[in-house]
Amino acid sequence: MFGYAGEILRVDLTRGAIEEQETPEKYARAFLGARGLGAALLYRELKPGVDPLSPDNVLIFITGPATGTPLPACPRWEATTKSPLTNMYLCCSVGGFFGAELRFAGYDGIIVRGKAESPTWLSILDGKAELHDAGEFWGLTTEETEVAVRKELKDKRARVASIGQAGENLVRFANIQTDSRSIGRGGAGAVMGSKQLKAIAARGHGGIEVADEEGLMTLMRELIAEMKRNQAVQEFSKFGTTQFIDPVNEGGLFPTRNFQAGVFEGTARINAETMREQLVKKDTACYACPIACGKYSVVAEGEYANTFVEGP
Ligand code: SF4
The missing domain is CATH 3.60.9.10 (Aldehyde ferredoxin oxidoreductase, N-terminal domain)
Structure with missing residues (x-):
């Protein structure tokens, strides 16, 4: 198959x-x-x-x-x-x-x-x-x-x-x-x-046999070109899932204090722009993914200095 x-x-x-x-x-x-x-x-x-x-x-x-x-x-x-x-x-x-x-x-x-x-x-x-x-x-x-x-x-x-x-x-x-x-x-x-x-x-060192290799490669190139043109994909690439922090908080769905509340007063300190400007050190990607929505972030100073996290 x-x-x-x-x-x-x-x-x-x-x-x-x-x-x-x-x-x-x-x-x-x-x-x-x-x-x-x-x-x-x-x-x-x-x-x-x-x-x-x-x-x-x-x-x-x-x-x-x-x-x-x-x-x-x-x-x-x-x-x-x-x-x-x-x-x-x-x-x-x-x-x-x-x-x-x-x-x-x-x-x-x-x-x-x-x-x-x-x-x-x-x-x-x-x-x-x-x-x-x-x-x-x-x-x-x-x-x-x-x-x-x-x-x-x-x-x-x-x-x-x-x-x-x-x-x-x-x-x-x-x-x-x-x-x-x-x-x-x-x-x-x-x-x-x-x-x-x-x-x-x-x-492993094997591969996946596909029915139409040339067609698959054409589709791959088309998808990558579309991703480069698409503003939403570019935003996702830059910010990862942190781009959802502000809209989710505004919608009252940001899990706060073990979901006792749906709005967090401190999102400005952890939202997409702040993370990108102050904490993100590099983008990381899953296998064969040009979006690289993963972010490796490190706290530079203060009480939590050197704390790092990697995730989408
Ligand atoms: S495959 Fe991985 S890097 Fe690519 S968009 Fe999905 S979670 Fe992000």
Whole structure:
């Protein structure tokens, strides 16, 4: 099937077993994209009434047909599960490089179920998947985990999705982090923690076979040209998601003091212009994305001097 790596990994942490299944063409075509395919798989895999933090919950990492292709702004992938926060369907989209790397390693997705006996991490390297002891990683932050996993693999270019202490301790809104970006709502990190799965690393050297390579490259060039002409895209490129701070605050929807209020009196100190002028040190991009909406920001002075943050 063009546009797909063709395989999905099935990981049963209770049994310590890893199997492969063909990416189901029927679902991939009927429910196009990572979100559609993820929802279709979850619907099929998850039994009704499952406790989201029990071994029976299923955590799916899934990509779409454009992930890992040169199409701009298309490296995105999804985590799909039953949310421990809402007890309902959860889908979370994220950028970075992990989704593309997973496909280069030969897989369109990973279906994780069960619970490991002890902290575990999963490596997926060019068609070979293995479970490893993560005892020494447990308790590390996600940044520390990325460094530790890459060191273990002796590969600085491995891409890692991991949880920190919030996920380990089953905080119901815990994130999964990857490339300084967050699978950031509904508590997918707690589901990963409930399975004692600390991290997944992917590294591959394959590619994605497409039906019309020339057509894809033409489309890529057209999209990039359109992005350069488009004022909204240029603004997004310059400011990232901070451009939404003022309009969201004006609309009374800016989450303030744990959403006790929807308006924050101090947005002038953190809005798009202030961040760009005073804090942003460099723009960062996801795989093959010319928009580079990510911002690496550092506080230069004062009480919070040297605090840094990277995100969209
Ligand atoms: S850099 Fe920004 S616009 Fe580009 S894929 Fe990543 S999140 Fe999307």
